[in-house]
Amino acid sequence: MSQTEGAEKPGTRAEMREETERLILDAAERVFADSGFGGATMQAIAEACALPKANLHYYFSSKEKLYRQVVERIFTVWLEAADSFETSASPEVALRRYITRKMQLSREYRHGSKVWANEVMHGAPIIQDYLEITLRDWTESRVAVIRRWVDAGDIQPVDPRWLLYMIWATTQHYADFAHQIETLNNGPMSDAQWQEATGTVCAIILRGIGLDAGDAVAET
Amino acid sequence: MSQTEGAEKPGTRAEMREETERLILDAAERVFADSGFGGATMQAIAEACALPKANLHYYFSSKEKLYRQVVERIFTVWLEAADSFETSASPEVALRRYITRKMQLSREYRHGSKVWANEVMHGAPIIQDYLEITLRDWTESRVAVIRRWVDAGDIQPVDPRWLLYMIWATTQHYADFAHQIETLNNGPMSDAQWQEATGTVCAIILRGIGLDAGDAVAET
């Protein structure tokens, strides 16, 4: 996300504000992921970004507002990432790319995924509107694509929704249950393990819907 | 779980105690699932089971003790349910049974699954010992079974762990993300939908590891 950030020059007023807001959001994301909305305290977030608590309230009027921004930010990343889904021609390539990208995101945005999972698990009290509008639209368009594949006989007949849920579940599991996986793994997953897991997920799902999984596990 | 419970007769002292404890545990499970550990309040749990707050502290000395019991109870159900895994001869039957059972549990113990997910997602601060001992042992024994299948050429070569994670993720998703699914579904899943989803999950995973998924989707 951040590309050039070695020695932070002062920058303009607006730039500094943005930077501070991002600093707070990053800290908040970590704390919310670790403790949930109710368990997280503004004090903890303040300490996580080495700012006085009152300062957070200067940038974000309330805990709930701050939380909402964190969730919104993640949601945006999710959606953008998932765009690679539609740009591909064949089901094989589209699905393989989508799954691979989602596995990447699980690794890179572990905290974000957790916050999202938390929010949805608790009934999406804060971002229900996102579920009902943005996510619904997005889902419907992907469902239509998959349905076309089914109708054309490209893949085995499945209700597209069960397939999508399966992809979401499997990939996000590696972020949301990272702690469990790491406990069973005696430590964080290595690069090779990530690659192997990604390959296995791709292979099982592709083969599972009647596509040739091939041996191209290492392909990106 | 409870088989004879129409008109509750007074029962013995111990029976009544047990019943009250279960009442509290059920309420706590719901509230913890809805709000997380930090977000849940003893007052809310008390209201959910129509008991004065002080009463909860008579049966469970602290909020954390109560929470631990809730998590332990779910964990036990998980493990017992998963026993059907080893008692079957062929991979097809074993996996189909296991997945089907796990889908059932996602439907019946939605709250429990959420509490477990929450706990693990936050780094298992309270039940880390369970992860490190009980779950690890259980997992290793199942991994051994799957590895034998692979070695015998019964299924495609996969690291058993990625397969297990995939099954856990996919099935538990229907409990943990029930709210999201129901939003996209415009309401709770029907019996037929549950059956279809279960069939699809079975089919994709079985076919995905090189087994004949057959048309036996409706079989139990």
Place this chain on the structure above:
DNA sequence: AAAAACCTTGACTGGTTGGTCAGGTCTGTT
């Protein structure tokens, strides 16, 4: 029937939390 053990509960408390605010500092402009 009386004693003992167990259960129930309203009222209370010490500590913590989200949020406020007045007064201060820094930065750019005139």
Place this chain on the structure above:
DNA sequence: AACAGACCTGACCAACCAGTCAAGGTTTTT
């Protein structure tokens, strides 16, 4: 240099929380 507006923060507060407790009720035992 003087002014304005954005930024920062220590100290504070009302609300709320987990947990306590003493007093009263109920059941079982003696």
